[in-house]
Every structure is written in structure tokens, then in C-alpha cells.
Amino acid sequence: MSKNIFDEQNYLLLKGFFNLKDVTRMSKRMHHLRNSGMVFIDEQCPKSYSTYSDPIHSEYQELYREKLEQAIGYELYPTYTYARIYSPKEILEKHKDRSSCEISITSTLDYNTFDDEPWDLYVEPNIKIKLYPGDVLVYRGCKIEHWREKFIGVFQTQIFMHYVNKNGKYHDRKYDGRPSLGASMWLRKDFDEEVCGNGALI
């Protein structure tokens, strides 16, 4: 349990957190969604393809919840998942997340880049993080700014799993305002707060 480091830094790198077989499953699912047109474009990353709480991704979010709880020392409610296939020249501007993202993980599912290295993620103050498939960054996206510089590569697939502290002030964000983890985004109730970044669902 690494609660102290996570609390101190507001982020923590967990190498090899996901089983690679599960990474492949989540990645294949995302490419299937892209090839089937079941993706959307959001305002934060308009060159790329995104999904909100795909049922397969949500299943993995729940399967890995307990492992994450043990790693950081908090009991969690899942809120939603988000996945993206980033396209060439995309930029992720410096931003903080909305409160349904109190505690989040991000992980690279696959990538095709010219140097065969995954695209770097930065967290404040200016920490460069490289996530290889299976690695996870757990971070407090509402508290610390995070960003990516221009993407030089063909594509990179990234998954985000968002949670709130079960005993914290955002516990009512459970399922991100939906009646269940598998429910559609159209059943989501708005928490008339903050829309952070550039889009309501991100």
C-alpha cells in the first residue's frame, strides 16, 4: 500500500498494474468501436476518437477496483470510463478534471509511434511520465494539472477509469450520475457544477 506517496504527490505510477491479456482485450474493443463508428469526437481532443463508459471497459474498471483500492488505501466508487484513440498532431492542453474524476487512472493500451515509445504524459509541476502497456498512472486529476504535447506518431490508444472516494465529499458522483455502471451516458444527470476542460463528459 502506497497511500503516503500518493497523498504526497497526488499521483503514483503503478508498473504492470493491468494483466497484458486484459490490456489486449480493452485495446481490441476500442479499435472495434472505432471501426464500427461507435465513437465520438470531443472538444478537448477534436482530432481523436473517444468513447464514454463502454460496457467492456466498465467491466474492467470494476474488476480492477479492489486492486487499486489496495494500492492507494482508499475505498472507491466507480464513476465512468473514457477511452481515446489519439490521432497525429493531437495536443492535450493543460487542464484539471471535473469532480467525478477525483481519483483516476490512465493507461496506454497500444501505440504506433515513430520512435516506438509511448507518447509522454506530463503532470504538474513538470513531471514526464511514460506509460507502457500494463502500466497505470493513478492521479488526482481535479487537483493537479496534466497535459500532453503535440503527438508525433500514427496513433495511441488510452483508457481512463475514474473513481471517487467512497467516504469523501464527491461520493454522490457514483456512476457519474447514472443509475448503474453499465447505463448509457444519456441517463446521466448533470451536477450543475464545473465543466472542466473543454467538454462536459471528459
Ligand SMILES: [Fe+2]
Ligand atoms: Fe484530464
